[in-house]
Structure formats: C-alpha cells, structure tokens
Amino acid sequence: MWRFTGRPAGPVATTLKSGPWVAPHVPAENTRHPLAAFEAEAGSRLRDALEAHAPGTEPRFVHGVPPEGQGEFAAGCFPLAKTLSAKPADIATTLAERVAKGLEGATDSWVAGVAAMGPYVNFRIDVPRLIAATLQATHTHGDAYGRLPERAEKVILEHTSANPNGPLHVGRARNPIIGDTLVRAYRMAGYDTEAQYYVDDMGKQVAILAWARAHLDEAQVGKLIGPAARDKVDHVQVRYYQAANRLMEEDAEVGREIQALIHATETGDDAALERVEEGYADVFQGMRDSLARMDVTFDRFIKESTFVKNGDTQKVIEGLQAQTEVPVGAEGEALYLDLALKGVTGRSTRFFFRRSDGTSLYATRDVAYHLWKAGQADRLVNVLGEDHKLQATQVRVSLEMLKAPTLPQVVFYSFVSLPEGKMSTRRGRVVFLDDLLDEAVERAYVEVKKRRGDELSESEMRTIAEHVGVGAVRFTIAKVQAEKSITFKWEEALSFDGFAAPFIQYSHARVAGILDKAKAHGHLPDPDRAHLLVHDSEAALAKAIARLPVVVADAAAKHRTHGIADYAYEVAQAFNAFYRDCRVVDAETPELVSARLALVEAARSALAAAHHLLGIKALEQM
RNA sequence: GGGCACGUAGCCUAGCCCGGAUAUGGCGUGGGCCUCCUAAGCCCAAGAUCGGGGGUUCGAAUCCCCCCGUGCCCGCCA
Numbered sequence: 001m002w003r004f005t006g007r008p009a010g011p012v013a014t015t016l017k018s019g020p021w022v023a024p025h026v027p028a029e030n031t032r033h034p035l036a037a038f039e040a041e042a043g044s045r046l047r048d049a050l051e052a053h054a055p056g057t058e059p060r061f062v063h064g065v066p067p068e069g070q071g072e073f074a075a076g077c078f079p080l081a082k083t084l085s086a087k088p089a090d091i092a093t094t095l096a097e098r099v100a101k102g103l104e105g106a107t108d109s110w111v112a113g114v115a116a117m118g119p120y121v122n123f124r125i126d127v128p129r130l131i132a133a134t135l136q137a138t139h140t141h142g143d144a145y146g147r148l149p150e151r152a153e154k155v156i157l158e159h160t161s162a163n164p165n166g167p168l169h170v171g172r173a174r175n176p177i178i179g180d181t182l183v184r185a186y187r188m189a190g191y192d193t194e195a196q197y198y199v200d201d202m203g204k205q206v207a208i209l210a211w212a213r214a215h216l217d218e219a220q221v222g223k224l225i226g227p228a229a230r231d232k233v234d235h236v237q238v239r240y241y242q243a244a245n246r247l248m249e250e251d252a253e254v255g256r257e258i259q260a261l262i263h264a265t266e267t268g269d270d271a272a273l274e275r276v277e278e279g280y281a282d283v284f285q286g287m288r289d290s291l292a293r294m295d296v297t298f299d300r301f302i303k304e305s306t307f308v309k310n311g312d313t314q315k316v317i318e319g320l321q322a323q324t325e326v327p328v329g330a331e332g333e334a335l336y337l338d339l340a341l342k343g344v345t346g347r348s349t350r351f352f353f354r355r356s357d358g359t360s361l362y363a364t365r366d367v368a369y370h371l372w373k374a375g376q377a378d379r380l381v382n383v384l385g386e387d388h389k390l391q392a393t394q395v396r397v398s399l400e401m402l403k404a405p406t407l408p409q410v411v412f413y414s415f416v417s418l419p420e421g422k423m424s425t426r427r428g429r430v431v432f433l434d435d436l437l438d439e440a441v442e443r444a445y446v447e448v449k450k451r452r453g454d455e456l457s458e459s460e461m462r463t464i465a466e467h468v469g470v471g472a473v474r475f476t477i478a479k480v481q482a483e484k485s486i487t488f489k490w491e492e493a494l495s496f497d498g499f500a501a502p503f504i505q506y507s508h509a510r511v512a513g514i515l516d517k518a519k520a521h522g523h524l525p526d527p528d529r530a531h532l533l534v535h536d537s538e539a540a541l542a543k544a545i546a547r548l549p550v551v552v553a554d555a556a557a558k559h560r561t562h563g564i565a566d567y568a569y570e571v572a573q574a575f576n577a578f579y580r581d582c583r584v585v586d587a588e589t590p591e592l593v594s595a596r597l598a599l600v601e602a603a604r605s606a607l608a609a610a611h612h613l614l615g616i617k618a619l620e621q622m
Numbered sequence: 623g624g625g626c627a628c629g630u631a632g633c634c635u636a637g638c639c640c641g642g643a644u645a646u647g648g649c650g651u652g653g654g655c656c657u658c659c660u661a662a663g664c665c666c667a668a669g670a671u672c673g674g675g676g677g678u679u680c681g682a683a684u685c686c687c688c689c690c691g692u693g694c695c696c697g698c699c700a
Contacts (some may be wrong), residue, residue: 062642070643078642081680088680111657163700203700334698338668345625345637346696355698362700376677386694389626394657414627414693447662455660479648480635483627485693492634492649497650497661499635508661514659566636569647580651585659600659622662 002466033549034133035072035125038110042073042123045111049098051199054084061121067074071113071376072543074132075442078119088119096465098123131542131599135527137546138279138602145602146548146609155191156181156373156572158408159383160291160298161198161274164284166238168291168433170453170488171423172385174413177477177615179383180296181561182411184613186381189556196378198369199284201276201305202265203362204258205241210279212244213237232434244427247560266359268308280353285577290433294470295615313360313594314401315367320353321403343388351394361390370408374399378434381407381559386483387414398467410560413482419489431488441469447496448622456621464622469500478614498567506574510579512620514600517585517595527602529595537574537581538599544574545606555613568610575603 048057062076069355084091096116103111113124139143159179162172186193200206212221224246225239248255253298264272291297307313315492320337327338333356340349353364372378383394392410417423423430440609445465452461476493480486486609496502534543551567554560584596611618 061641064643067643076641076642076683123692169635176647200700205700229674304682309687331698336641336698343625347624348696350696357698359698361698365653386627388695388700390695391700393626410693412627417693451660451662459659483636485628486634489633495634495649496648500662508659510660510663516625569648573647579659583659 001418002414022563024523029489033546034110034130034137035543035546035550038123038130039073041110042075042114045099045102045114046075046095046121047100048126049095050080053094057083059408063187066117066120066122070117071115071124072214073123075121075123076119077121088589089116089561092116092119092121098124099210115310123569125238125543126534127539127542132527132530132541134542134546135530135598139525139527139598140606142605143608145158145605146552147188148549148552150190150192153191154377155186155193155379155381156196156377157381157383158196158198158373159183161200163200163205164280164287164341165209165241165424167232167234168282168287169423169425169430170433170493171430173385173414173436173473174416174477174482174486175385176291176294177474178294178411178413178482178561178601179480179611180294181474181564182381182559183558184209184419184615185552185555185564186563188609188613191379191556194299195297196373197301198366199301199364201273201303201309202262202365203278204255204262206276206280207258207261207265208244208248209237209241209283211254211277212309213242213279214275216240216243220475221430229432232286232289234283234290235432237283237286238274263357263359265305266303266308270309273305273309274387293437293619294474295553298561304362304365304369307372308360312372312467313365315361316364316398317354319402320364320367320398325401326397332433333358334347335396337398339394339397342393351397363394363398364480366391366395367402370395370399371402371404372521373408374404374406377406377613380406381406382410384410384412386412388412397557411482414485414489416486419487436493436543437470439469439490440473441465442478443494444472444496444502452622460621464619467617467619468496468505468622471501471505471614472496475565477503478561480558481562492550499565499616503614504568504572504610504614504618504622507575508604508611508618509577509620509622511600511604514584514598515604518597521589523585523597525589525594525597525601526594527598529538529591530598532592532595533599535578535582537578538596539600541571541578541603544571545602548606548609552609552613564610564613568607568614571603571606571610575607578603 048568050057050059057080060079062078064074064076066074077088077095080090081090085331085567096114099114099121103109103114104433110126110129111123112126115122122557141147158180160176162168162175176482183193221243224243228236228239232570244254244258248258259278262271265276281582317335321335326341329336329338329350335354336352336353338349339351352361354360371378378410389412396407400581415422416433418427418429448456448461448464448468472494479499533539547567551563555564582596583599584592587593608618
C-alpha cells in the first residue's frame with residue numbers, strides 16, 4: 001500500500017522561513033524571544049546609521065530573510081533610492097559600513113556581523129548567544145516554553161456548532177479542527193480563551209429528530225432506512241431523522257405534528273424544548289465523542305433557545321425595528337431590513353428578522369447570542385463555513401446597528417467536496433468523520449505492525465496507531481489555508497509521508513529515544529555548555545526552536561493554522577538534520593553530550609508545543 | 623443576473639495583507655544512503671508561461687482593471 005523508498009529530496013537543513021520574523025505583539029525585550037531582540041536591535045542600528053548618513057530621512061526598508069548562509073535579517077534599501085537619489089546597492093554599502101563601525105567594541109549585542117549584498121544590508125545573529133539563550137529558555141520553562149505572557153483579554157471562540165441531528169461528516173470536519181487549533185493558539189498566546197459550541201436546539205432539524213424518536217421504533221426505521229452503517233449512537237439515530245423526513249412527504253399529518261413542535265420551540269415553550277432535547281441528546285453525545293477522539297473539547301455549550309426564553313431575541317427584533325440606518329420593510333406581519341445600503345447585493349437584499357407569526361429566525365437569534373457574547377469578552381472569533389457568509393454579514397450589520405461593543409472576527413473555510421461532487425447526506429454521498437478516523441487508524445496500525453511488530457505489544461501498537469491516525473487527519477486539515485477548497489481523496493487524506501503528522505511525531509519519538517538512552521547512561525542536559533555546539537545543524541535547530549513564540553503570536557493574530565503546521569515540520573526537519581549529523585549519547589566528550597542533550601531537550605519542548613497546538617499526540621515511540 | 627472566495631510543476635501547497643536577492647515545501651517520478659541514539663528517516667536529480675490579457679512601477683505571484691474556470695451565497699431554512 002505504501003512505499004517508503006525513493007523519496008524526493010528534502011531541503012538542506014533549513015533555518016528560517018521567509019517573511020518578517022517578528023509579529024508586532026512579541027515583546028522584543030522578553031528574554032524568551034532572542035530573535036525578536038536581535039531583529040529589534042538590527043533595525044535600531046540600521047536607523048541610527050541612516051540618521052547619521054542622511055539626517056531626517058524616513059527609515060523605510062524592505063524586511064526579509066537573506067538566502068542561506070548570509071545572515072538572519074535583511075533590509076532592502078530600495079525604498080530609500082528616490083529620497084536619497086542614490087542606487088540601492090550604494091546605500092546598502094554605506095549603511096552596512098556605518099553599522100559595522102557602530103558595532104566595533106559594542107558589548108551585549110545580538111548582531112554578530114553586517115554586510116551589504118547588492119541592495120540589501122544583511123545582519124548575522126550572534127549564533128552562540130542565540131543557542132545559549134534558547135537552551136536557557138527551554139531549560140527554564142520546559143513545557144511552558146512558547147507560552148506568551150498572559151494578557152488581560154478574554155476571547156470567546158465559537159466553532160463547530162453543527163446541528164445535533166446526525167454524525168459529523170468530513171465536509172464540515174474543518175470547522176472543529178481549525179477552531180480547536182485556534183483555541184490552542186490563543187491560549188498559548190496568553191489569552192483567556194473560552195471555546196463555545198452554539199447548539200441549535202430549535203427549528204426544523206432537531207424537531208424532526210425529536211418527533212421521530214418519540215413516534216418511531218427500530219423496526220419501522222430499519223424497514224424504511226435499513227441498518228445503521230455502524231454501531232454508534234449518532235449513526236443509529238440519524239436514521240430516525242431520515243425516516244421522519246420520508247414520512248413527512250407521504251403523510252401530511254406527520255408534517256403537521258412536526259410543524260407544531262417547531263413552532264412550540266420557537267416560542268420558547270419549555271415542554272417542547274425539553275422534548276426536543278431528549279430527542280437529540282444521544283446523537284449529540286455521539287458527535288461529541290467523535291470530536292473528543294480528535295481531542296476537540298469545549299468549555300461551554302450555549303443553547304440557541306436561551307436567547308428566546310430570556311427575551312433577548314425579542315429585544316433584537318425591537319432594536320432592529322427601531323433603528324434608522326436602513327429601511328425596515330414589512331410583508332404582512334413579517335419584518336425585514338433592506339441591506340442594499342450596507343453593500344449586500346444579489347437577487348434579494350432583504351434580511352428577514354421576524355416571521356409573520358411573530359417568531360424569530362436563526363440569524364435574529366444569532367444576533368442575540370452575539371450581543372450576549374460581546375458583553376463578556378473582549379474579542380469574539382467564529383469559525384464558519386463559507387455558506388454562512390451572507391448570514392455573517394447580516395449579523396455583523398445588525399450588531400453594528402445595535403451598538404454591540406465587540407464584533408466577531410470570522411474565519412471562513414471552504415467546503416470539502418468529493419471527487420464525484422458535493423457531499424450530500426440525502427444522496428448517500430458522504431464520508432463520515434468516524435469512517436475517516438477509523439481508516440486512518442487502521443492504516444497506521446498496519447504500518448506500526450510492519451515496523452515494530454516484533455518489539456511492541458498489541459496494545460502499544462493500537463495506542464500508537466490511534467494517535468498517528470487521528471493526528472494525521474488533524475494535520476491534513478490544519479496544514480491548508482482555510483479558504484482553499486478541498487476535494488477529498490482517501491489517498492491524500494491518509495498520506496503519512498512527508499509534510500504530514502507522522503513525520504512530526506516520528507521526530508518527537510526520536511527525541512524521546514535519545515533522552516531515554518541518555519537517562520539510562522546517567523547523562524544530564526547542561527544548557528550552560530551551549531558554547532560547545534558549533535555544528536551548523538545545531539545552530540539551525542536552535543534557530544528553529546527559537547522561532548516558536550513568533551509562530552504562536554502569529555497564529556493567534558492572523559487566525560491561521562497552517563503556519564503552525566509549517567513550523568512543526570520545520571522543527572522536525574531541523575531535528576532530523578541534527579540527528580543525521582550529530583551523535584548525542586556517544587558524542588566525543590561528556591561535556592558535549594550534556595550540551596547536546598540540552599539541545600535535544602529544547603527540541604523536545606518546541607516539538608511538544610507544536611504537537612499541543614495542533615492537537616496531536618507527542619509520542620514516546622512509534 | 624449580482625456578490626464573496628479560490629486558481630502557483632502530473633497532483634497538493636507556501637508566499638499575496640505590507641511589490642524587491644535564483645518562487646516554498648510535500649506527493650508522485652528517476653538515482654543513492656541502514657556494522658551507528660527508530661530508514662514513518664537522510665541525500666541527489668528532473669519538473670513552474672505563478673489561470674489569461676491589459677495597466678501602475680526602476681521592479682508584479684504580490685497592487686489596479688477586464689476576461690476565463692471552480693466553489694459558495696442571494697429562503698418568513700439552519
């Protein structure tokens with residue numbers, strides 16, 4: 001099934017990604033961030049040089065990372081060419097000379113060297129100092145390495161919020177994975193973060209399920225729908241929902257009963273809501289079990305009905321009716337906002353927020369939910385499918401009109417489709433998340449058995465396979481930008497090679513293997529011997545480790561998960577190069593052993609943090 | 623019809639916000655590496671009109687305009 005030979009070349013012991021290293025909120029003075037300190041100093045020295053050369057000139061440079069071997073921070077002088085009427089290359093030469101002069105005799109500098117290369121001024125970091133600082137930071141903070149200083153800012157991150165009427169399918173699986181990864185990023189970035197799941201306990205979907213569970217038995221459902229695909233409660237009970245959908249079409253009385261239940265829930269009728277909850281509770285538990293298997297959990301489940309029962313929804317209706325920014329239209333007793341003035345276009349620009357029977361609509365209640373959230377958090381983040389874009393606009397505009405103190409920032413993800421087209425439960429064209437996880441775990445089991453079958457026990461292999469399989473699924477989603485549409489293909493989703501979770505986990509297992517062996521030999525890590533680490537692969541690994549805080553800050557600030565996946569790969573790759581080049585436990589001297597052990601320990605910290613951010617299990621062996 | 627998003631080697635993908643040094647990785651393909659801390663690894667090679675066309679600029683994958691393709695949306699559904 002898989003082949004593990006003939007792989008293409010990887011890059012040489014890479015060091016740093018292109019682009020600016022330092023996100024604005026990583027405090028440079030924080031000793032946990034040597035790269036930030038270095039960049040800040042380089043920038044400051046460059047500005048001083050410019051000021052000395054041409055006083056009053058606005059210091060505008062293009063920042064980046066130089067090619068391999070030419071330093072760690074680059075400043076392109078193009079933007080200065082016009083104002084100084086000089087060639088960028090000449091400016092670079094002049095500035096580099098001045099910076100070099102300023103560095104003479106400087107103590108306590110992060111900058112080890114500066115050189116002009118064409119139109120660029122390239123700065124080299126003091127590598128021994130970087131390594132030393134990194135080993136100190138990781139040795140001191142251990143598993144907390146990468147955690148940014150706490151900030152007094154509360155974040156509510158809402159994600160998944162799938163209707164509790166059937167098993168999760170992979171079309172929506174991006175939501176919990178992206179959402180949970182962002183929750184982890186926010187927490188590590190120092191925010192007080194609450195993960196919320198908004199439970200749609202009103203309306204058609206859950207009413208149908210509840211009616212079915214109350215009126216149908218297994219025999220009837222089995223006859224109409226057939227046997228369940230698997231013995232898991234959400235898969236078993238979704239058939240009731242499917243059966244009721246069919247019955248509704250044939251039997252008008254069934255439709256009327258369900259309609260009555262829907263109406264009752266939407267008026268906030270307690271008895272009806274209770275019946276509905278009894279109907280979906282088991283299915284919902286099944287869905288949460290699937291999420292928990294991927295290590296996705298929530299701090300709070302907020303029921304949609306809350307905001308009908310407490311009157312908030314009615315207040316929203318009244319508030320929208322009273323606002324004067326856009327025209328309020330009526331069709332009978334039903335009310336809508338014409339959002340043409342707010343940039344909404346298309347066949348209809350109308351946003352209905354009240355039905356003719358006086359009840360609310362989903363979006364209206366969502367406005368109430370968001371007002372409530374805005375009252376208790378400084379920042380709101382939602383992860384939504386791209387099909388919710390219009391609704392999100394309606395909610396945002398409404399919140400603005402109602403003077404909400406905080407507006408949600410929305411991360412939209414595109415759909416996962418199948419090669420044969422859009423996923424459709426109705427047409428039986430779906431891949432369930434449970435099936436994907438099972439298949440991934442099964443394939444992982446085959447692999448681990450093939451490699452370690454005669455060394456590990458059955459239960460050890462099962463455990464490893466579970467973590468490798470589930471991790472692979474999470475990683476596959478997390479590594480791609482949310483906006484990209486995905487066509488689901490089994491071969492790709494289950495690829496364990498290259499830029500994939502097992503590569504990361506394997507590196508961690510190697511690290512663990514070395515630490516185990518060192519322990520057995522009685523070696524201890526010593527970060528104070530950092531000066532003994534002079535190999536390029538050691539420096540490259542330390543640089544990768546040092547970048548973690550930047551990655552954490554960036555992921556939270558930009559709401560992007562793929563940067564974390566890239567980073568995990570980068571550290572794993574750097575570690576593999578180090579592993580290739582440098583022996584640890586049997587290094588030449590005991591001092592070098594302890595120095596390298598400190599580096600391995602540092603790598604473990606960075607890899608463990610990356611695993612944690614991605615929600616994948618850091619394995620001791622595989 | 624209108625809006626939003628996406629389009630980078632056979633396939634997947636980074637870079638796009640904030641224009642600059644030979645466009646990032648992976649899969650697959652062709653070679654090579656296990657007396658040595660796990661070869662789920664490492665090394666080398668081939669592979670790119672950055673969807674197309676205009677424009678701005680000293681310089682465009684990146685900014686602007688037009689077009690093409692794909693997805694999503696335009697319900698008193700959620």
